[in-house]
Amino acid sequence: MRFLSELREGLGIAWNAILANKLRSVLTTLGIVIGIVTVTLMGTAIAGFRASFLTAIAAFGTDVFHVQRFSWFFESEQDWRDASKRQQITFVQVEELARQLTLSESVAPVAQIGLSVGYADRNSSGVQVLGSTDQYLKTSGSVIARGRFFSGAESSGGRPVCVIGANVASNLFQTLPPLGEAIRVGDKPFSVVGVLEKQGGAFGDMGADDIVIIPLEQFRYQFWSNPDLNVQVKVGSLERMDEAKEELRGVFRRIRGVRPSEADDFSINQQDQFLDAFNRVLAIIGSVGLFITGLSLFVGGIGIMNIMFVSVTERTREIGIRKAIGAKRRAILAQFLTEAAVICLIGGLMGLAISFPISLALQSRLGGAMPLSVVALAILVSLVTGLASGFFPAWRAARMDPVEALRSE
Amino acid sequence: MGRKLHAEAPDPRRNLTSPDVSLILIDKLARRYVMGSETVHALRGVDLRIERGEYAAIMGPSGSGKSTLMNLIGCLDTPSSGTYRLNGIDVGEMDDNELADIRNREIGFVFQTFNLLARSTALHNVELPLIYAGVSFDERRDRAVEALEHVGLSDRMRHKPNELSGGQRQRVAIARALVTRPSIILADEPTGNLDSKTGHEILALFDELSTKGNTIIVVTHEEDVARRARRIIRILDGLVESDEQAKVQEQPAMTRV
Ligand SMILES: Nc1ncnc2c1ncn2[C@@H]1O[C@H](COP(=O)(O)OP(=O)(O)OP(=O)(O)O)[C@@H](O)[C@H]1O
């Protein structure tokens, strides 16, 4: 009750003080306005950058789990030896997995072998031949440049067709059209139905263009009847990665008959090191950006502090009067803190009123309008700036000796 | 006329409200101001006892320590040495917050320069002590209106100090002092900034408040102001020079505002 009426009194005083010095208040608030505008725009840019990067890296397979016998990262040699004793992942297990998963979009088994390939009198060695299903197009995130990927029917029917990587296409065919031609994989003829878009080794993924993809049935029939499969499981959304991973682990343990007391006999790998690295970079960019823009807010805060000191000095007598009739230190402190907070809050809201339309106008470049979290943060930050910069002046006011204060003129 | 009143002299009638505690009991009170290498002795050891319902005037030449004494009695200031018991409680032991509470509940100040908040209406000025006392909005309003009516300003409640005459301002200040129903009303030269006619109106108001049982202490330079009080305390160089009771009889009834 007392707190509320003191707060009301504080707000009333703050409002009167601002009205009594309109020009001064406006000028003082300007620093906060500019600070909030720059900080919120920076926050929006960072949020937009993050969002567009997340969608971008989803194309690189960050939303894909790679289920394998081996982990990508071994803690020790012992781990590696244990992993090599694990039973292979079979095609039947993958089919079963694809049937049971509900949280993932697509599942593709992948077998792999290094072979040389040729066309007419040209040969290319060091090519990876992948045996998979039509699902591979989705799980790998590959893009078809020409032609098409092989169909489900071709895949399950084990047709001798292939899709070739960009490097394979240029090495074997140079400028000739590859579609419909038959190439030699090992010694076996496969007809080219599609060419993949060049991926490049942007993330150290060398050799991504030196591949030939054939139906898994052909792979087993021609090259390796019982290969150790990798399974690519595409979740389709970075938001539900954790749930999807849990489901995947549970289902695959059941399929492979892992008893509850036993550890997994497979590894679920994930390209989250990209995400980690990205988050680190973003954290640096973000903190540097916010620090620089935050400086303007800091300067604004100093302006508030300065004007609050002036205000306290001007109103020394008023402080004396209030103390004489029973205002406690706390009440005086609260009064001036409220005043500083109100000024900053008004500045913050004005800043938002300026930066929000700007963020809408620049939506395409900033990668999105201002998120609600930035709006809330801006309001919070301006309040905190007010409280922080108002504290010393308010403290001085609260500590004033009532007799001295009353004597002042 | 009058006679010396010893601080220890008991007055049986006071005992009706409080059996053995004086309202104000001051013992060897001193206040020094240290200014660089010099020390100003504003009060050098004042002994004083004031009972509930008294109307006392403090007189003395400029610089004798009257305001210093008033500030101490009003708990605005703390003594350098000596004790001050208000209602039997040693004020010297109190911290800043407790002193603020005492000022709020027990003391009503009336200043020579009015000391109203310039940007607030008369009503809000009078409400202010109740805000710090934590009184609810409705009660606050009612009591402030009542106090303003009491000083004859019911038609000036929404006026700001600069829209009021000096006498009216001082009435607002008196209403503000009364509104918390304090134990003591302290007035430091309340008529010093007023012409003599307005001054007399204010003094009449004090007379009336005294008749209703309020304890009033007035600092003044004017003998005729002092004569309205029933007790005159003369201060000289930070000491009580004389302390005389004008009339011992005809004490008012003990009803407060
Ligand atoms: N804050 C202070 N610092 C230093 N000296 C002070 C202070 N306040 C008062 N004094 C000194 O204490 C003495 C008493 O001052 P006080 O204000 O009590 O006098 P007064 O009796 O009220 O005078 P007047 O009638 O002029 O109001 C004076 O000599 C004054 O200079």
Ligand SMILES: [Mg+2]
């Ligand atoms: Mg004085």
